[in-house]
Amino acid sequence: MRYGRMNEEESKIYMGFPGDEPPFYAYEAVQIFGDCGAFPEFVPHSRDGIWLSKNGKRICVPDFTENDPGVRQKLIKREIYVIMSSLTGYVSPWGCMTGVRPAKIVNGLIKSGMSGREAVRELETFYLVSHDKACLALETAQNQERFLNEQHMCPENTAIYIDIPFCPTRCLYCSFTSHPIEKYKKRVGEYLTLLENEMRRVIPLAVSKGYRPESLYIGGGTPTSLSEDDFAHFMDFVTDIIDVPSLKEFSLEAGRPDSITDRKLKRALDAGVTRISINPQTMNDRTLEMIGRKHTAADTERAFYAARSAGFTNINTDIIAGLPGEDTPDFERTLSLIRDMRPDSMTVHTLSVKRAADLRRDPRASSLRHDITGKMLSLAYDAAKEMDMRPFYMYRQKNMLGNLENVSYCRAGCESPYNIHIMEEDQTVLAFGAGGVSKFCSFAEGDGGIGRTIKRSFNVKGVEDYMARSEEMAERKIAMLG
Numbered sequence: 001m002r003y004g005r006m007n008e009e010e011s012k013i014y015m016g017f018p019g020d021e022p023p024f025y026a027y028e029a030v031q032i033f034g035d036c037g038a039f040p041e042f043v044p045h046s047r048d049g050i051w052l053s054k055n056g057k058r059i060c061v062p063d064f065t066e067n068d069p070g071v072r073q074k075l076i077k078r079e080i081y082v083i084m085s086s087l088t089g090y091v092s093p094w095g096c097m098t099g100v101r102p103a104k105i106v107n108g109l110i111k112s113g114m115s116g117r118e119a120v121r122e123l124e125t126f127y128l129v130s131h132d133k134a135c136l137a138l139e140t141a142q143n144q145e146r147f148l149n150e151q152h153m154c155p156e157n158t159a160i161y162i163d164i165p166f167c168p169t170r171c172l173y174c175s176f177t178s179h180p181i182e183k184y185k186k187r188v189g190e191y192l193t194l195l196e197n198e199m200r201r202v203i204p205l206a207v208s209k210g211y212r213p214e215s216l217y218i219g220g221g222t223p224t225s226l227s228e229d230d231f232a233h234f235m236d237f238v239t240d241i242i243d244v245p246s247l248k249e250f251s252l253e254a255g256r257p258d259s260i261t262d263r264k265l266k267r268a269l270d271a272g273v274t275r276i277s278i279n280p281q282t283m284n285d286r287t288l289e290m291i292g293r294k295h296t297a298a299d300t301e302r303a304f305y306a307a308r309s310a311g312f313t314n315i316n317t318d319i320i321a322g323l324p325g326e327d328t329p330d331f332e333r334t335l336s337l338i339r340d341m342r343p344d345s346m347t348v349h350t351l352s353v354k355r356a357a358d359l360r361r362d363p364r365a366s367s368l369r370h371d372i373t374g375k376m377l378s379l380a381y382d383a384a385k386e387m388d389m390r391p392f393y394m395y396r397q398k399n400m401l402g403n404l405e406n407v408s409y410c411r412a413g414c415e416s417p418y419n420i421h422i423m424e425e426d427q428t429v430l431a432f433g434a435g436g437v438s439k440f441c442s443f444a445e446g447d448g449g450i451g452r453t454i455k456r457s458f459n460v461k462g463v464e465d466y467m468a469r470s471e472e473m474a475e476r477k478i479a480m481l482g
């Protein structure tokens with residue numbers, strides 16, 4: 001495996017392709033190499049098909065005489081990955097696999113008749129995934145499948161997502177719709193009123209048409225950054241409009257420990273919240289300050305134990321591997337302190353530097369450790385095992401350090417149906433508030449089993465835009481409810 005980023009001279013690679021733009025599968029294959037700084041320069045209108053060159057030496061990608069266009073594209077993508085790997089010396093732990101949901105690919109292979117071992121072999125030989133990652137994908141897929149088999153699945157089951165896009169401050173790496181609440185103090189009330197109107201117009205109508213809310217997730221942002229009165233008022237509204245006792249899960253993001261108070265915890269419990277996320281991200285105060293989170297590790301511990309004493313029995317903690325300035329011992333320290341708290345689930349993210357993040361434009365982005373993040377994830381896997389947790393969902397994103405993954409681990413019985421169904425995309429999601437993405441799933445029996453189609457409805461992202469157009473966001477969903 002090649003670590004370290006390539007210098008400009010050695011990374012000069014060119015990719016030729018017919019037409020104005022590279023085919024998306026070719027683009028996806030070369031994007032993997034952004035992690036080692038070797039993204040090729042594009043040469044459009046090639047008469048020789050797709051090729052790659054370095055130091056004047058051109059390697060043509062075979063066109064593959066394969067009838068199935070999907071298979072042909074996969075073969076070309078794999079070949080581009082192999083050539084790029086030979087030109088750069090870089091090997092991705094996930095090989096040429098670029099999708100968001102590796103466990104879903106494993107489940108697809110198993111449903112096509114493969115055993116678990118055969119699915120791992122397929123990941124290793126076709127997608128060139130490392131053995132460890134192939135086994136992790138299989139373990140996650142099996143845990144997910146076991147959980148889903150125990151569930152009573154109905155096509156009308158629906159998830160509800162509510163976005164409160166405010167936080168105490170904005171984290172350096174944040175790419176979500178999130179605004180410092182202090183700045184929006186005067187407009188939070190207006191946002192909540194419009195959000196409630198959107199929900200009031202859509203949820204009762206959806207229920208009357210047969211949609212059955214199964215899980216509720218209040219995220220953002222940090223919903224607990226609302227004032228105690230606003231939070232209590234909003235919880236009252238939620239319990240009025242949604243039949244909370246009938247839900248399998250009611251999850252609340254309380255990500256920033258400095259936004260949690262005893263009164264909010266009590267109000268959340270009274271409203272029926274079953275799962276709460278208190279997210280340290282790191283237990284190192286120096287890093288917390290650097291990434292713009294105005295709280296300490298001690299604040300996280302205080303909030304965590306307050307939630308335990310209040311009666312929460314399913315507490316998740318999010319951490320991030322690869323934060324600026326952190327080395328493996330820093331990450332080990334975070335894991336050790338989390339182990340002491342004994343959460344019920346732990347979600348381990350790999351730092352991903354997205355376009356919307358301030359970190360993208362920050363000089364610290366150039367010194368991020370692409371080389372040690374994989375080791376951090378292995379340590380997290382071991383720590384999760386020690387806490388009796390198993391992986392229950394995973395996903396990958398663009399621009400993740402080391403081309404790695406995000407994995408959520410939990411103790412048996414603490415799985416989050418909301419997160420699993422979001423990963424599987426097998427359930428309708430009604431999303432409210434700025435940036436919410438609703439998905440309408442419909443199912444039909446066909447020759448190859450049950451087929452699924454998904455239609456999406458996007459809410460505008462910015463708070464100002466949302467406040468100007470919240471009626472239209474409701475109308476969009478109403479039109480899709482039919």
Ligand code: SF4
Pocket residue numbers: 166167169170171173174175176177178220221222255256
């Ligand atoms: S707590 Fe989460 S949503 Fe809020 S600023 Fe940080 S990363 Fe963004």
